Structure formats: structure tokens, C-alpha cells
Amino acid sequence: MRARLLTAAAAALALLLSGCGGDGGPDDGTIRLRFQSLAWQKESVDANKELVAEWNAANPGVQVEYVQGSWDSVHDQLLTSFEGGEAPDIIHDASDDLADFAYGGYLADLTGLLPDRLRADIPEQSWRTTAFGDGIYGVPFLQEPRVLIANRRILDASGVRVPTADRPWSWEEFRRVARRMTDHMGEGKYAVAWPLKEPVSATLNLGLSAGGRLFHRGGDGKVTIRFTGSDAVVPGTVRGQVDDGSASRSTLGMGGSDTLPGLFGGKYAMVPLGFSYRQQIVQQAPAGFEWTVLPAPAGSEGPEQGVSPQTLSIAEDSRHKREAARFIDFMLRPANMVRLALGDWMLPTGTEALKDPALHTPEAGWATGAALARELRPAPAQSVRGYPEWKDKVATPAYQEYYSGAIGAAELRRRLVEDGNRVLARYQR
Amino acid sequence: MTALRTGRAGRAAQYAALLCYLVFLAFPFLWLVSIAFKPAAELGSLHPTWIPEDPTLDNFRQAFDEQPLLRAAGNSLIAALAAALIAVTVATPMAYVMARRRSALTTAATGWVIVSQAFPFVLVIIPLFLVLKNLHLINTLAGLVAVYVTWSLPFALWMLVGYVRAVPRELEEAAAVDGAGRLRVLVSVTAPLLAPGLVATGLFAFITAWNEFFFALVLLKSAEKQTLPVVLTHFLGAEGVADLGPLAAAAFLATIPSLLVFAVIQKRITGGMLAGAVKS
Numbered sequence: 058m059r060a061r062l063l064t065a066a067a068a069a070l071a072l073l074l075s076g077c078g079g080d081g082g083p084d085d086g087t088i089r090l091r092f093q094s095l096a097w098q099k100e101s102v103d104a105n106k107e108l109v110a111e112w113n114a115a116n117p118g119v120q121v122e123y124v125q126g127s128w129d130s131v132h133d134q135l136l137t138s139f140e141g142g143e144a145p146d147i148i149h150d151a152s153d154d155l156a157d158f159a160y161g162g163y164l165a166d167l168t169g170l171l172p173d174r175l176r177a178d179i180p181e182q183s184w185r186t187t188a189f190g191d192g193i194y195g196v197p198f199l200q201e202p203r204v205l206i207a208n209r210r211i212l213d214a215s216g217v218r219v220p221t222a223d224r225p226w227s228w229e230e231f232r233r234v235a236r237r238m239t240d241h242m243g244e245g246k247y248a249v250a251w252p253l254k255e256p257v258s259a260t261l262n263l264g265l266s267a268g269g270r271l272f273h274r275g276g277d278g279k280v281t282i283r284f285t286g287s288d289a290v291v292p293g294t295v296r297g298q299v300d301d302g303s304a305s306r307s308t309l310g311m312g313g314s315d316t317l318p319g320l321f322g323g324k325y326a327m328v329p330l331g332f333s334y335r336q337q338i339v340q341q342a343p344a345g346f347e348w349t350v351l352p353a354p355a356g357s358e359g360p361e362q363g364v365s366p367q368t369l370s371i372a373e374d375s376r377h378k379r380e381a382a383r384f385i386d387f388m389l390r391p392a393n394m395v396r397l398a399l400g401d402w403m404l405p406t407g408t409e410a411l412k413d414p415a416l417h418t419p420e421a422g423w424a425t426g427a428a429l430a431r432e433l434r435p436a437p438a439q440s441v442r443g444y445p446e447w448k449d450k451v452a453t454p455a456y457q458e459y460y461s462g463a464i465g466a467a468e469l470r471r472r473l474v475e476d477g478n479r480v481l482a483r484y485q486r
Numbered sequence: 487m488t489a490l491r492t493g494r495a496g497r498a499a500q501y502a503a504l505l506c507y508l509v510f511l512a513f514p515f516l517w518l519v520s521i522a523f524k525p526a527a528e529l530g531s532l533h534p535t536w537i538p539e540d541p542t543l544d545n546f547r548q549a550f551d552e553q554p555l556l557r558a559a560g561n562s563l564i565a566a567l568a569a570a571l572i573a574v575t576v577a578t579p580m581a582y583v584m585a586r587r588r589s590a591l592t593t594a595a596t597g598w599v600i601v602s603q604a605f606p607f608v609l610v611i612i613p614l615f616l617v618l619k620n621l622h623l624i625n626t627l628a629g630l631v632a633v634y635v636t637w638s639l640p641f642a643l644w645m646l647v648g649y650v651r652a653v654p655r656e657l658e659e660a661a662a663v664d665g666a667g668r669l670r671v672l673v674s675v676t677a678p679l680l681a682p683g684l685v686a687t688g689l690f691a692f693i694t695a696w697n698e699f700f701f702a703l704v705l706l707k708s709a710e711k712q713t714l715p716v717v718l719t720h721f722l723g724a725e726g727v728a729d730l731g732p733l734a735a736a737a738f739l740a741t742i743p744s745l746l747v748f749a750v751i752q753k754r755i756t757g758g759m760l761a762g763a764v765k766s
Binding site for chain 2: 091095097098099102122123124125127128129130133134136137138140141142143145151255312313314317318319321322323324331333334337340341342343344
């Protein structure tokens with residue numbers, strides 16, 4: 058038995074040794090960059106790999122290696138890589154994940170690295186999502202508004218006014234319409250299904266349309282939380298719809314994908330979802346299912362919404378920042394940005410890319426989304442240090458309990474403000 | 487004897503409880519299998535069925551088409567087998583000493599083993615990462631195996647100490663009286679009785695490594711070296727959006743090696759346990 062054990066151990070070690078080996082390439086003068094992409098849908102991965110291949114073919118002196126990353130645990134993975142000095146040169150992430158890395162000195166300031174073309178092509182409100190302190194730490198390139206995915210037949214049959222990007226429903230009209238549609242649909246069916254398993258970003262980002270800010274930065278740069286009447290519009294709408302039966306109570310704990318069977322089956326007429334969910338609908342909807350994309354309701358500020366765009370950054374430790382910036386510039390040329398946007402079912406931030414006819418077709422709601430793009434603003438908590446803790450420990454349970462009816466508006470306000478400010482204060486001493 | 491007698495109703499209740507428990511345990515796996523064989527349209531059904539109405543292999547085709555599952559499974563297998571083998575090899579003599587030589591040192595070691603199980607991954611990953619970087623073991627399966635062995639060793643040790651203590655010391659003493667040397671005693675008397683424990687411990691280390699995600703995510707950079715749990719996350723998007731069909735198909739395939747390992751050695755575990763438990 059011992060002989061067999063030793064043989065097996067030797068075999069395993071031999072296999073392991075074959076797996077050993079550094080990842081440094083040959084020293085032939087070629088600059089080698091690693092690009093970690095979080096693309097996950099096949100079309101998106103293909104688009105990224107194709108662009109990397111095109112770059113490599115055109116730039117033999119600067120070769121880029123595509124590294125497949127994962128949205129799951131990306132923050133911890135990057136943090137470990139930064140601490141260990143092994144971070145990829147070019148990093149794909151979301152803008153709301155960048156603040157800690159930027160303030161921690163892990164990301165390069167791109168201010169002097171990016172060409173004027175790219176700086177001018179992306180609107181100022183998008184750059185504000187990646188600007189921390191005096192620097193810019195990522196290039197925002199893809200974003201998505203929240204929209205209402207609606208069952209076309211129920212919508213038409215109910216006789217309500219169909220909103221457009223130019224004339225969306227107001228929040229009050231949305232509540233009236235939802236009640237009317239629910240009455241039309243009959244017992245056990247609901248006009249709206251709010252998938253609010255993760256309620257904070259949905260509530261805050263939609264709240265911008267009603268003037269909700271929640272986070273207010275003072276003259277000393279410190280952020281405090283204030284809960285005004287504007288901040289109460291979206292939570293009040295959701296709670297009101299659940300209470301009057303026009304929104305399903307059971308979907309409050311669901312993720313977006315969980316509500317799709319109900320949408321397909323006619324149990325819900327409308328589901329507020331991110332724009333990219335259209336891909337799932339195209340893939341999963343039963344034959345003959347007619348659907349449409351409606352703009353989210355608008356408030357006193359119009360159809361404004363908060364977003365956290367996807368970004369490309371450069372690691373501070375990268376020895377080839379200029380080449381990395383050139384690669385980012387190539388990836389985000391208008392035509393390439395369109396390819397990335399179509400692959401991800403999202404919208405490009407670049408104004409030139411956004412003009413592409415492929416993004417203005419009525420098919421699959423592209424035109425509605427493209428029309429909303431100019432209304433997208435940085436998410437309210439974009440650069441607030443301590444936001445993740447506030448979100449997890451204070452806001453998520455508070456909103457969940459409020460939506461389910463366990464607590465009232467006063468208690469929601471108290472928790473968000475009092476408990477929340479205590480959390481933020483620790484990060485701003 | 488009376489304690490072993492159970493009425494017919496009691497036995498039926500026992501079987502019913504057992505059945506409920508088995509169904510409870512099997513539910514996630516059975517549902518995973520069901521999803522893996524459903525076409526996209528059925529995945530979006532408001533009234534899902536256990537048995538796919540129109541079963542398809544499209545999810546499997548898509549999963550293999552989109553991700554290098556076989557290569558990732560190979561990497562996982564190498565890492566898990568090596569980790570299991572090394573953990574058992576290293577833990578066995580340590581466990582023997584801890585079980586047979588009781589002292590303040592072994593008591594302290596046992597306490598440390600228990601405490602070390604409470605360390606969260608994120609606490610150890612950065613120092614571990616730096617150590618492996620200095621050893622040039624980042625982005626290598628060898629580095630990953632070293633982490634897995636380190637991670638599973640305390641529990642393996644703990645398990646094996648229990649198995650060693652279950653081997654009657656009198657058997658070793660009897661062999662010694664008959665003239666067997668210490669090595670002969672260990673090889674001919676202790677090791678066979680310890681076999682089920684070694685298998686169970688190896689199985690634990692294998693499953694731990696096979697399922698591990700975070701260390702593999704952090705340590706392995708290149709696509710050629712990524713393990714199966716990491717590749718499975720490539721079917722997931724931001725905010726938990728999932729390509730459900732291919733994900734279920736790939737996850738179903740990922741469970742098969744574990745099931746096979748269990749199927750092959752479960753008789754060995756139970757048979758060995760019984761052999762070691764009853765002394766004539």
C-alpha cells in the first residue's frame with residue numbers, strides 16, 4: 058500500500074510541476090499587457106476577444122493578453138492583486154467599485170494619459186462617475202438605464218396611454234395606470250412586479266428623477282445623509298403599489314430574472330429592470346410573447362436616473378501606462394464601442410457611438426434606451442466612502458422592511474439618516 | 487434487545503422521515519438536473535415542471551461552446567487530487583503523534599487546529615498571496631495546491647486524530663509483544679485499520695479543493711489554468727444575472743466527479759469503519 062501511495066504522490070507532483078511556470082513572456086522587447094475583462098455573455102466575450110486580436114495584429118510591439126475575469130468577487134480579487142503587485146494592466150470594472158481603489162492609490166490617474174478625442178467624446182456627467190478627488194481613475198464606456206419591460210398585449214388592451222421617452226409617465230400617473238391595469242387584468246394578477254431583492258441602488262437611482270439625492274456633500278467635502286420629500290417619492294410609490302394591490306408583494310424579495318416567468322405568463326404586466334435584461338427576454342420568452350420597452354417614470358427633474366457605468370482603468374503599478382491608455386483608446390473608438398455595447402445589450406457612453414443607427418432601431422427597445430441615455434447621471438452614492446457598508450448594514454434591511462410593510466416611513470427615514478450618518482462618519486474622520 | 491424492536495408504525499415513520507430528508511437533500515441537485523435539460527422557453531415558464539417537456543442538450547452544447555469546461559475540469563482534478571494526496575500524506579504522521587503522545591504541546595496543537603478553522607478567507611488571502619508571489623507560485627497549479635493543502639490540513643489532522651484514537655492501542659502493544667518493530671506495527675497493524683479514515687480524510691480534502699472558488703479566482707490569472715468553479719462564474723453577469731441553462735448544465739457536469747468519487751469509495755469507507763469498529 059505504501060508503494061502505491063508513493064507512486065501516486067510522485068505522479069501527482071509530476072503533474073503539478075507541469076503546471077508550474079511563470080507568466081512572463083520572452084524578453085524580445087515586446088511590451089505585454091494584461092487586460093482583465095468582465096464580459097460574460099458570448100457576444101460580449103467574442104467582441105472583446107476580436108478587438109484584442111485586432112489590436113495585437115496591428116501593434117506587434119504591444120501585445121495584449123485577454124484575461125477572463127468574473128463579476129463575482131471582483132472587488133476582493135482585484136484588491137488582493139493590487140496588494141500583491143500582480144494586478145492586470147487594464148482593468149474592467151463598474152464605476153461604483155472604483156472609489157476605494159482610487160483613494161487607495163491602486164489605480165492610475167488617467168488625466169494626462171487619455172487622448173483629447175476620447176475625453177471629448179464622453180459627456181461630462183459620465184466622467185463624473187470616475188472622478189475622485191482631482192483625478193480620473195477610469196473611462197466609463199457602457200451604461201444602462203432602468204426601464205419598464207412590458208407585456209405589449211396587456212398594455213394595449215388596458216387602454217392606458219403608452220409612455221415614450223419624450224413623454225414618460227409621471228410617478229403619480231404611473232400609480233394611476235398601474236391600478237387601472239391591475240383592475241383590467243383580474244384576480245391574482247398585477248400591473249407591476251418590483252424585483253427588489255437588492256433595493257438600494259434601484260431606489261436611489263430612480264429617485265434622482267424626483268430630485269432625491271439622499272447624500273449631500275458639504276463645503277468641507279464631508280457627505281451627510283438627508284432624507285427629503287423627494288427621497289420619499291420612489292419608496293412611497295413602491296409601498297403604495299404593494300398596499301393597493303397593483304404591485305405583487307411576493308416579488309419584492311426576488312431578483313430580476315425571477316420575475317420573468319410571471320411576465321411571460323401574464324401574471325405581471327410590467328417589470329422595472331435594467332436595460333440589458335432584454336437579452337434574457339429575447340432568449341427565454343415563449344414564442345409569440347409580445348413585449349416592449351417603456352421609459353421609467355419621470356419626476357420633477359424629468360427622466361433623470363443614476364447609473365454606475367462599466368469602466369476601463371489602468372493599474373498604478375503597470376509599467377506601461379501609456380501603451381495601456383492607447384489600447385483603451387482603441388477599444389473605445391466609436392465603432393468599437395458600438396460592438397461592445399451590442400454585445401452587452403447596453404448603451405455606450407460615447408456620443409459618437411450613441412449615434413450609430415444600430416442603437417436606434419425600435420427592435421428590442423434599443424431606440425427607447427438610446428433616447429434615455431442623455432438623462433443618465435452619476436449614481437447618488439457614486440463617490441461616497443462608506444457607501445458599501447451603509448448599503449449592506451443599514452439601507453438594504455431598512456428598505457426591505459419598509460417595502461414589505463414591517464416598518465413605516467418614519468422609521469425608514471430614521472434608520473437611513475441616523476444610523477447611516479453614524480456609518481459615514483467613521484469613514485470621514 | 488428491546489431497544490432494537492420497533493413497531494410497524496414506528497418503522498414506517500422512520501422510513502417516511504428518512505425519505506423526507508433524502509428528498510430535502512436531493513432537491514437542489516434534482517432541480518439542477520431538470521434545469522440543465524430544459525430549453526430556454528421552459529426556463530421562463532410560470533409553471534415549471536420537474537420533467538422537461540421538451541428535453542434538450544442545447545444547454546450542454548452552449549456551455550461547452552462558450553467556456554473551456556474540459557480544460558477547467560482537468561485543472562480542478564489535478565489540484566484536488568494533489569491536494570488530497572499531500573494533505574493525507576502530511577497529516578497522517580502528525581495525527582498519529584498527536585493521538586498517541588499526549589502532552590501540553592499536542593493539546594496546544596489541537597487547540598490551534600480548531601482555532602485556525604475560524605479564520606475567514608479574506609483574512610489570510612493577502613499574506614498568502616504575497617508568500618506565493620515570493621515563491622513564484624502565483625498563476626500556477628502548484629501554488630493553488632499549496633494553498634489547498636494548507637487550508638485543509640488542520641481539519642484533516644483533526645479528523646485523523648480521531649481515527650487514530652479509535653484504533654485500540656492494545657493491538658499495537660500486542661504486535662510489539664509478538665516482536666514487531668515500530669515501523670512494522672505502524673504498517674501492518676495501524677495503517678490497515680486507519681484506511682477508512684485516510685479515505686474519508688482524502689475525500690474531504692478532495693471535495694474541499696474541488697469546490698473551492700475564491701483562492702482559485704485570486705491566484706490563477708491565465709485562462710489555461712483556471713479551475714471549474716471559476717469558469718462556472720463566467721456564466722454570471724453583474725448583479726446576479728445568469729445564463730441559467732448553460733450554467734445549470736455546467737454545474738451538473740461539475741458535480742459528477744464528486745459523485746463518482748463517493749460512489750467508488752463509499753463502500754470502502756463504511757466497510758472499513760465496521761471492520762475497525764468491532765473487535766473480536
